[in-house]
Amino acid sequence: GAVVSQHPSRVICKSGTSVKIECRSLDFQATTMFWYRQFPKQSLMLMATSNEGSKATYEQGVEKDKFLINHASLTLSTLTVTSAHPEDSSFYICSARDPGAMSSYEQYFGPGTRLTVT
Amino acid sequence: GQNIDQPTEMTATEGAIVQINCTYQTSGFNGLFWYQQHAGEAPTFLSYNVLDGLEEKGRFSSFLSRSKGYSYLLLKELQMKDSASYLCAVIWQAGTALIFGKGTTLSVSS
Numbered sequence: 001g002a003v004v005s006q007h008p009s010r011v012i013c014k015s016g017t018s019v020k021i022e023c024r025s026l027d028f029q030a031t032t033m034f035w036y037r038q039f040p041k042q043s044l045m046l047m048a049t050s051n052e053g054s055k056a057t058y059e060q061g062v063e064k065d066k067f068l069i070n071h072a073s074l075t076l077s078t079l080t081v082t083s084a085h086p087e088d089s090s091f092y093i094c095s096a097r098d099p100g101a102m103s104s105y106e107q108y109f110g111p112g113t114r115l116t117v118t
Numbered sequence: 119g120q121n122i123d124q125p126t127e128m129t130a131t132e133g134a135i136v137q138i139n140c141t142y143q144t145s146g147f148n149g150l151f152w153y154q155q156h157a158g159e160a161p162t163f164l165s166y167n168v169l170d171g172l173e174e175k176g177r178f179s180s181f182l183s184r185s186k187g188y189s190y191l192l193l194k195e196l197q198m199k200d201s202a203s204y205l206c207a208v209i210w211q212a213g214t215a216l217i218f219g220k221g222t223t224l225s226v227s228s
Contacts, residue, residue: 044161
């Protein structure tokens with residue numbers, strides 16, 4: 001099956017700094033990737049849709065200047081949390097859709113990145 | 119809105135059967151997924167329904183009624199390792215992201 005990786009798996013940073021999270025599709029090309037955030041004991045909340053070669057589409061309430069998304073190639077999307085604050089501490093999960101899969105609607109999830117801002 | 123409702127918590131015992139329900143807004147519906155998520159891990163795919171009826175896959179089955187905006191996930195012969203969150207997710211427009219419900223935390227006891 002399709003594999004999506006994320007790096008890093010865990011990161012701790014100080015308040016005010018920026019953190020970059022990478023999401024890669026390892027064995028397929030993903031023109032579209034999705035970024036979700038999950039707070040403890042809550043479900044996944046869609047943050048943005050990342051489109052290769054174009055600007056990301058952000059969900060209502062998500063600050064595009066704070067959460068910078070770049071989808072520079074068909075296998076890599078990055079999420080940069082700028083000027084991080086403790087309330088940004090969360091589990092960030094990316095997913096990608098494999099256009100060649102039998103169910104083109106299925107999304108394959110990365111293992112997630114646990115961000116802690118101190 | 120894209121309301122997806124599922125119970126917050128459920129409990130069951132080993133060997134039992136449990137049914138987790140999910141209701142959603144029907145307008146624009148394009149498919150429904152069930153995922154399992156253990157604490158601190160990414161969701162793993164369980165099932166996909168786009169047509170009415172029951173899809174059976176081993177101990178897990180998923181049912182869909184498009185006219186009622188209703189789905190359920192049926193787990194048989196429960197095992198302790200089935201203790202997890204179960205997420206109902208819907209696609210409303212082709213090519214768009216999955217939108218997740220709040221999830222149901224299932225606790226299986228011996």
